[in-house]
Amino acid sequence: MSKIQEECGVFGIISPEKGDVASSTYYGLFALQHRGQQSCGISVNDDGLFSTYKDLGIVNDVFSRSNLESLGQGNMAIGQVLYASGNITRDHAQPIVVNHTKGKLAIAANVCLVNAFELREEFELKGSIFHTNSDAELILHIIVEERLRSKSIEEAVSKALSRLEGAYSFVIMSPKKIIAVRDPRGFKPLCYGARDDGSIIVASESCALNAAGAKLIRDIAPGEVMVFDKNQTRSFTEFCNKENPSLCVFEYVYFARPDSIIDGASVHTARLNAGRILAQEHPVDADVVIGVPDSGLDAALGYSRESGIPYGIGFLKNKYIARTFIAPGQKTREDKVRIKLNPISDTLKGKRVIMIDESIVRGTTSARIVNLVREAGATEVHMRISSPPFLNPCYYGTDASNSDNLIASHHSIDEIAKIIGVDSLGYLSIEGIKKIACGKDCGYCTACFDGLYPTAKPTSTDRTSKYDRKISDNNK
């Protein structure tokens, strides 16, 4: 069940010939939908003319056949699916497309800057205006400013990089080029591949390459700036290897799709491994291992294989549940969980059950699921979590950042076990999680678990306050 949200999926394509790049982007965004359901958009570049359509909502709701066709043919396109905490409006939907002295410029970004407040203030004091409080718009301001004193858009992007601090992977589309950028610590994934027709595709995850008919070539390296134009692909590595790699480890555990390959490692296999290590760290005698769909399933299979305890299918997840589910009436919370996730009693009845989930945030949903499993006849419920407890806010985009809501901040593991009603509870260790992808610590951000932040903390997390605060609250 979705409990944590991460910010955004990005996509870009450049083709040797003018063609239906909008459809390829549509398929790519469709495959990235799990990374953000609040808005989506596509911008097509036909020899410098940009056509853009974007709106609040998921790809399936936003893009009808007619508005997809209205984007026309082109030789490049970028697209984005957005997750953002707080209320957002249509203006936040990406790609953000602007006009500047060199023509059009568009961005599709997965970004969370820790120096956004300072950067924004710097621009405001020069008289700049912002249409949103989005970091993506801020990046455009910096690039356009740098463009005035650069010989090329790629030079401007590189100069912009030295001013950005935080987590970001983004794709820039200029009239003639697609530029893909990943921050020097590599917090957010970004990769590229190629299609038989010669098109190059950039995406947050390799599953989107597959969906658009391309094969993965490799990940964009942390700090790398890749420039794709009609004739060539160039890599600028000035910012590479300047920082320790800090890929968000939660990409493997939860955010990414299991069929994706991130930084060389299969997400599915990483989850299997998380289950295996969990079985080593927290063994228990039981009759069946089940996963909470969808993200607990792979880890449950790993736990089963390691422990030898049979894997079972414990729940039916209603596949018609979507974001727009209206949940009418006065039903109890348990009932609302049951509508999404109905236990399969033959699997559970009279059984000692090990149940794997990828995390516990506030604990309320977990408690309800445990209750459903017990009602279905389980005699014991042993909960295993394929990640360590959340103890610290994330400044890089994971929306579980308010530690007030984190059950692990206020309760011991034994207390949590009691609260959610399980017979035993075990979390994957921090050492364990670091090994799930490559068998050793290949460099991850684990700040939400251990508080070791790879960057300075933001001076103001409340960067939107100036725009979205009442006058009377400002004592003006």
Add this chain to the structure above:
Amino acid sequence: MSKIQEECGVFGIISPEKGDVASSTYYGLFALQHRGQQSCGISVNDDGLFSTYKDLGIVNDVFSRSNLESLGQGNMAIGQVLYASGNITRDHAQPIVVNHTKGKLAIAANVCLVNAFELREEFELKGSIFHTNSDAELILHIIVEERLRSKSIEEAVSKALSRLEGAYSFVIMSPKKIIAVRDPRGFKPLCYGARDDGSIIVASESCALNAAGAKLIRDIAPGEVMVFDKNQTRSFTEFCNKENPSLCVFEYVYFARPDSIIDGASVHTARLNAGRILAQEHPVDADVVIGVPDSGLDAALGYSRESGIPYGIGFLKNKYIARTFIAPGQKTREDKVRIKLNPISDTLKGKRVIMIDESIVRGTTSARIVNLVREAGATEVHMRISSPPFLNPCYYGTDASNSDNLIASHHSIDEIAKIIGVDSLGYLSIEGIKKIACGKDCGYCTACFDGLYPTAKPTSTDRTSKYDRKISDNNK
């Protein structure tokens, strides 16, 4: 992947007190959505006043919060989700609600009559008019006619039963009663349960009882007429045990949800058993067993358990794919499959793979999936099907009835294996499928496999022709 379609899910609720029966019905239909995606509707009964909303589309699209609320409070409601072959219009959406001399009468039906043509003609010759070609409307005509010479609505319904031949489970709502009916052979499932607040709920599958907060009491028996009113529950068994039971066995293999219990047997367990028997009937040496999501997963687990070959997760199914997926552009068919179902290469690479699916209809989708699995690196692909080959048309509602489209009608198993590109292919035997639910043959319709039809065949399968044929085709 959905390839076969069955007709309709039905739901009914009667509560001791006036309340939000519309929401309960909404949840029930949501859980029955897999049984029909073409239209849906709810009719609420407030002390004889009926409010109805229905339209083409799935529950999530048809019911907004406002039109659900517009149905108001009541003490009874019925609802339906419809699958129908051919073009349908809004008029076909159920519940169908009519006025007759005793007031309102509504029906929600899962029905396929073999004597519809004769019944319809009988009414036409009396001057009756039909708004649709739906068998549900025909049933209402019969009940209303019988009502004139009956003391009660339940007597009228019972009399109507003796005139109906075919497969049907339906729910009738009169101003004061809910009546649930299952045909004497029990082709289609129907069960009922109770909720803590005293409400009685009837539904095609027990998963809908759960979704509405009720617990399963039992199945409606083949031929049983159950009458629920404010004060009591009565069962009329006049038509029970007159025919051999003939539940559609494909309910277990494909149509029903795995968390449902049908005629006492868990659908999930029946699918596990199908996989187990398949492993006995068609063993093969391999490295991993995978299922084609969603309906092949349980059987794959059963095959794995029986054979001892590890169970693996072979595909990621995109959970945002819905009926409205627009599939733009000129992509190859393989690509369109890949968007829904992307192989997980770590599971498949260098492996001898056993892949379980619940059926092969035309073979084209299977061929594409096999191709994806090979592309992902599988060295061998052994396909196992958890049902026997389709050889005969179904007259009871399964929409794979045109034997022209059935690959098994025209090709030997070896030929099919070659067409879909597998190293070996095995189907579950007819004897095998009969045992999946209760371990022995408890009475099933297997006509699509063996041609043994429990009823007479329809004299005219083309029962709509009179209404939907051009004059010039009639040589009039």
Add this chain to the structure above:
Amino acid sequence: MSKIQEECGVFGIISPEKGDVASSTYYGLFALQHRGQQSCGISVNDDGLFSTYKDLGIVNDVFSRSNLESLGQGNMAIGQVLYASGNITRDHAQPIVVNHTKGKLAIAANVCLVNAFELREEFELKGSIFHTNSDAELILHIIVEERLRSKSIEEAVSKALSRLEGAYSFVIMSPKKIIAVRDPRGFKPLCYGARDDGSIIVASESCALNAAGAKLIRDIAPGEVMVFDKNQTRSFTEFCNKENPSLCVFEYVYFARPDSIIDGASVHTARLNAGRILAQEHPVDADVVIGVPDSGLDAALGYSRESGIPYGIGFLKNKYIARTFIAPGQKTREDKVRIKLNPISDTLKGKRVIMIDESIVRGTTSARIVNLVREAGATEVHMRISSPPFLNPCYYGTDASNSDNLIASHHSIDEIAKIIGVDSLGYLSIEGIKKIACGKDCGYCTACFDGLYPTAKPTSTDRTSKYDRKISDNNK
């Protein structure tokens, strides 16, 4: 300003060649929109295959290009716009299309039967079922029943006529024919015309013929049954001249469009005449004559011409006001009138104003308009009404039938003048209104003014009660 509502506009077309009859019907309904805004629909007949689209709402909202195109080509079509008092659902939208032993049958009707209750009961007692409480559906039951004992559909229609009592004009479409019927008293208008391509068109008003590119041939006579098929046009006059003609005189004053010709008389000219006679009956010294848009404008011009007092434009009517105007907020009623109808102060300031409207129903809107005119600086306001006072309910479809709401039922003319705040008030006399169309009384229903009903009164005006009443209200 719309204050009174009449029921429905109908349209039918038959072409020598298959073509885009749906578009012609769309244009016709568009021109008839003023006769009903609650639902609309079109049914196209392609050699016996009927395609229908209908929904609640106005033509512009219901018909998009795509659903109009989905109706396809055909050689015949009928359409309807509906006004109905009370809550209606999609099921009430016309054309109503049914299946019977001879194939398809569709009706588009403007109907109000006084013997509906008795007819409906007769059918119920035979076991018939009704999907609505609409008189149009009832007429189909009668025709289909008569069809069993008739040699042709036109014979069945003629037999049906002898069973119907009340006001009706309707169009029937069978697989091969269009049949147009007007009741023997001719309450409701109906006419037909021809187009250069040989198509025959039937419509409630001649303006719809013009909109579809046809020229008026003549009105259908009261009691006439006209049958149009591919080869010929036939008129059956069996029911003609059996009753005194009773065309609703309010068609000329308010319901019909001024550019229509009804029973040989121009509606525009009839309104001019109403104004002229009003000037003779209620002269007053003043500076300017203005009309309340839209229906008072023609009469105001007539009053001006007769009296010699200059005609002025007193109001701007906002042309973007539509049925869907949401009227948010806490504005006063005066403001809400002003949004639709803003006075033009240069016309009114310092002037003695004669203001013409076509009726006063409850008086509240009139009072507000008078107030606006005074605020704009009029020194005197003399109201003249181009029809006599409403004193009696209408049983033939005019929805001002509850005499409780009629200001003239409870107040003298002097009292009304005081209530609405005018310096003088004059109504057209009953003798006067009878002369507006042909200069003498050519036979009109004036029952709402004088209580002289051309038919028996209905035994039950509450004909829908059985279906739409709670059980507990029935003491059952």
Add this chain to the structure above:
Amino acid sequence: MSKIQEECGVFGIISPEKGDVASSTYYGLFALQHRGQQSCGISVNDDGLFSTYKDLGIVNDVFSRSNLESLGQGNMAIGQVLYASGNITRDHAQPIVVNHTKGKLAIAANVCLVNAFELREEFELKGSIFHTNSDAELILHIIVEERLRSKSIEEAVSKALSRLEGAYSFVIMSPKKIIAVRDPRGFKPLCYGARDDGSIIVASESCALNAAGAKLIRDIAPGEVMVFDKNQTRSFTEFCNKENPSLCVFEYVYFARPDSIIDGASVHTARLNAGRILAQEHPVDADVVIGVPDSGLDAALGYSRESGIPYGIGFLKNKYIARTFIAPGQKTREDKVRIKLNPISDTLKGKRVIMIDESIVRGTTSARIVNLVREAGATEVHMRISSPPFLNPCYYGTDASNSDNLIASHHSIDEIAKIIGVDSLGYLSIEGIKKIACGKDCGYCTACFDGLYPTAKPTSTDRTSKYDRKISDNNK
């Protein structure tokens, strides 16, 4: 019939107490709808927090009750309806709301700058980015820049004025103030008024004040900057009387609503006067004077009064015609005109007709209308136009600017008469049109008629080319 389009209507309100300013703005925009149908929007200011909703479409389509309510309560609001030539996207919809160092700033503008190209280039060269090619966004850039070196927002607005060249009336909303600005030549109307509750309202036309319940106080003078805050109203007249007044005279003839008062003159009376002068300049013997709805009606009445020839109602205009009319099928152009505008034959038959319209652009529509009038039986048709011939492009917002399309540029009046098929044709003289509002020339822009432009011509009329041109067209 609408043939010429002018750009935009603006609205602003400031109330002493927090309240439903969104609804007042909604009503105001509704009254201004004729000034622009391409997009509309409202921005509400609640003590510094801005809520905005805007989209492509007319007010009735864009604002549902729920999204209007979502704007919440506030003490100020601004709104806009937009007309723009060329393709526009949602980004162009106003109000445009931006963030800058002092918080939020919003603009609703009716603007056409002749130095836009130079201003935009100046900002681009500083690194500014533009989200649209709209002049309104450009004005915000200038104001925000000036704000850095000003003590107040009103000082910044005043400084901005000295940099703007062209036609503009706009309303600015800052956290605490509403500022209304009209360009020094007063090309576009702008006025303000007050409501009984103490609210001040600014609008493009006085009809919008009325619709929002306010009374006109006076017009904003050319060059005036008015500042409204909670406590006071201040007028800055630094830019007043620096230029000759140049109100677009076509506001009186066509753009504005007849119930509006602009610069002290009634639009209705100005049109009456246009008709009177036309009768003096181009008399002809005839039987009836008719106007082409809607904008020809007032002038026709004026012509009738002056000439003594009776005024008649010549056409019925279908009031359900809206922007979304789909016009299906293969109808002739004449038929499409007839659907909107059906002649009333009793007015025309056998008559010598004088027909008044406000302009002739390409002549095609006029020709069709003349044809309809002749078909209806007119024996002579004398066309009179209540404005002089268009001969020159307009650089201030009127979208008939391409002289290639102007029939009068290529043909003599006699030729035009022949082309549109009239017996005689007369245009109002330039001297005549200057007198319609105040009886003498009070200062108008008549450049489209006489080519005397009040400002320098724009150096580049193609100001959007840089952004919306293909690379290959730039020879880059």
